[in-house]
Amino acid sequence: MKLLLTETLIALKLSLRDRQSFFWILLFPLLLLVLFVSAFGGGNPRTVSGVLSGVICISIFTGTLFGIGIVIASVRDEGILRRYKIAPLPKWVFVFGMVMSRYIILLFSMAVLILAAELFYHIEIIGGGFPLFIVFSVGTASFSALGFTIASFSPTAQSAIAMANILLMPMIFLSGATIPRYILPVWINNIARFLPSTYLYDAFQEVIVFGGDLASIWVDLVVLVVFLIVAAALSIKLFRWE
Amino acid sequence: MTEAVTIKNLSKRYGEISAVNDVSLSILDGEIFGILGPNGAGKTTMIEIIEGLREQDSGEVYVLGMDPRKGRKELKDVVGVQLQSTSFYKKLKVSEVVKQFAAYYSHHLDVDGLLNSLSLEEKKNNMIEDLSGGQRQRLTILLALINDPKVIFLDEPTRDLDPRGRRQIWKIIEKAREDKKTLILTTHYIEEAEKLCDRVAIMDSGRIIALDTPVNLVAASNAQIRFGVASKENFDCTELKKLSPIIDCVKKDVEYTLWVDNVEAAIVELVKYLQEKNNTFSYLHVSRATLEDVFIKMTGKGIDE
Numbered sequence: 001m002k003l004l005l006t007e008t009l010i011a012l013k014l015s016l017r018d019r020q021s022f023f024w025i026l027l028f029p030l031l032l033l034v035l036f037v038s039a040f041g042g043g044n045p046r047t048v049s050g051v052l053s054g055v056i057c058i059s060i061f062t063g064t065l066f067g068i069g070i071v072i073a074s075v076r077d078e079g080i081l082r083r084y085k086i087a088p089l090p091k092w093v094f095v096f097g098m099v100m101s102r103y104i105i106l107l108f109s110m111a112v113l114i115l116a117a118e119l120f121y122h123i124e125i126i127g128g129g130f131p132l133f134i135v136f137s138v139g140t141a142s143f144s145a146l147g148f149t150i151a152s153f154s155p156t157a158q159s160a161i162a163m164a165n166i167l168l169m170p171m172i173f174l175s176g177a178t179i180p181r182y183i184l185p186v187w188i189n190n191i192a193r194f195l196p197s198t199y200l201y202d203a204f205q206e207v208i209v210f211g212g213d214l215a216s217i218w219v220d221l222v223v224l225v226v227f228l229i230v231a232a233a234l235s236i237k238l239f240r241w242e
Numbered sequence: 243m244t245e246a247v248t249i250k251n252l253s254k255r256y257g258e259i260s261a262v263n264d265v266s267l268s269i270l271d272g273e274i275f276g277i278l279g280p281n282g283a284g285k286t287t288m289i290e291i292i293e294g295l296r297e298q299d300s301g302e303v304y305v306l307g308m309d310p311r312k313g314r315k316e317l318k319d320v321v322g323v324q325l326q327s328t329s330f331y332k333k334l335k336v337s338e339v340v341k342q343f344a345a346y347y348s349h350h351l352d353v354d355g356l357l358n359s360l361s362l363e364e365k366k367n368n369m370i371e372d373l374s375g376g377q378r379q380r381l382t383i384l385l386a387l388i389n390d391p392k393v394i395f396l397d398e399p400t401r402d403l404d405p406r407g408r409r410q411i412w413k414i415i416e417k418a419r420e421d422k423k424t425l426i427l428t429t430h431y432i433e434e435a436e437k438l439c440d441r442v443a444i445m446d447s448g449r450i451i452a453l454d455t456p457v458n459l460v461a462a463s464n465a466q467i468r469f470g471v472a473s474k475e476n477f478d479c480t481e482l483k484k485l486s487p488i489i490d491c492v493k494k495d496v497e498y499t500l501w502v503d504n505v506e507a508a509i510v511e512l513v514k515y516l517q518e519k520n521n522t523f524s525y526l527h528v529s530r531a532t533l534e535d536v537f538i539k540m541t542g543k544g545i546d547e
Contacts, residue, residue, distance in 0.1 A: 002345070003345060003346070006341075006345045007342075010338065010342055013333070013334065013338070014331055014334065017333040078329050079327055079329045080328075080329050080330060080331060082295065082325060082327075083325060083328050083330075083343075083385070085294075085295060085313075086294060086295060086318060086321070086323045086325075087318060087343060087346045087347075088315045088316075088318035088319045088347060088348075090315075242295075
């Protein structure tokens with residue numbers, strides 16, 4: 001347990017000392033929020049809430065796919081992880097430390113977004129804090145696992161970057177996080193049904209916009225948990241230190 | 243004495259290249275064991291298989307009776323490894339890295355004491371990215387010692403270090419000897435192997451071509467006698483070569499050099515020969531072969547070639 005804390009703190013320090021992370025953690029989501037709200041019309045609080053759900057999703061997608069997938073592949077390329085292989089540190093502690101640090105950062109990012117939306121656009125989050133917390137936690141865990149899967153599948157950092165970007169595109173554009181799904185053609189909506197990102201967006205939207213509770217989002221949560229289990233199993237099997 | 247490391251018929255290939263070719267050896271408990279060889283001899287591949295970082299194609303390896311491939315925690319906990327190619331997160335402080343790795347082991351040495359012994363105490367609040375190559379190298383050695391391991395692996399520990407840094411590492415190795423640690427070290431500095439190691443294996447093209455104490459390795463090799471003579475007129479190299487302890491005689495300018503396999507016998511013969519010819523030495527210089535001579539003789543090349 002103490003080890004997990006050490007690993008989490010190390011990963012957290014590394015993220016925060018990276019100059020770019022300030023942009024990705026704080027500025028990027030806020031910019032998206034302002035941009036989307038002005039694009040979709042800020043007068044309607046329901047529109048703002050919808051945009052907020054989408055931006056939280058996007059920050060989770062980028063934070064995990066880039067913040068875990070690409071980061072792990074890069075440090076592995078640099079040979080940093082070789083030293084871990086010969087240390088008596090269980091793999092899962094390293095993995096969980098990384099996920100925990102991302103979780104804390106993304107939680108902070110989400111809090112800032114909600115606060116900004118409430119302050120600037122005077123919206124109210126109708127749903128309870130608890131369902132919101134559950135959706136966030138399950139979502140972050142699932143997509144962190146996807147980040148690890150990307151790192152495990154990619155032989156080099158370059159291929160991890162390519163893979164993360166290829167996966168990110170449909171996640172952002174088909175899930176509803178940027179473009180409302182009802183304006184997309186039916187066949188795209190059919191594809192979207194197979195993407196876990198769609199379920200995360202739906203769950204956030206249900207809680208933030210419509211005030212849904214756990215009972216109304218259980219299908220989304222089950223899909224995300226199944227996805228989490230598959231991605232985690234794959235990455236544990238394939239993960240390499242070098 | 244029990245064996246700390248046992249290697250049986252170990253082989254590892256990379257495509258066409260045989261990096262380690264059917265190596266068997268035993269390293270005893272408490273031994274300082276050197277693996278000496280030119281670059282590309284297979285030293286790093288072999289040591290990394292023993293450490294559990296790479297897997298062999300065939301053969302067996304046991305460290306403290308355990309197979310390093312299994313990656314067991316109880317083995318990792320008592321082994322210290324310095325990797326030749328390793329890097330650190332640039333944005334961590336030295337003290338943070340040291341504490342991080344210290345936390346992984348069931349017990350660890352005093353962090354400040356270790357930083358001191360490797361002259362890193364002034365750098366402990368610096369970021370890794372601000373360290374010089376030598377300082378980074380010393381940090382990798384520090385991490386290999388942090389858990390007070392029973393078996394220590396150092397892969398080219400003094401590479402990239404200045405003379406002062408090298409002496410520090412030598413001190414650490416001497417300390418390991420006093421503490422009865424088993425230490426396996428690869429190097430391509432011959433003087434280092436000669437000075438520090440209880441036994442040395444000379445490795446070339448994936449094979450161990452000689453294995454003994456430095457003293458025995460040197461003793462098994464030829465010695466050199468260099469001398470000048472007062473009168474060159476009645477002195478003949480070819481006649482000297484016919485004498486049994488003398489293997490070769492070469493004249494260069496005014497100096498003669500003899501390669502001999504028995505120094506004492508050769509000197510007796512040489513003195514007799516000079517007296518017969520009423521000649522005298524202008525000077526006489528006898529030297530044992532160095533480990534470098536042994537190395538060149540064994541591998542047919544210099545260590546830096």
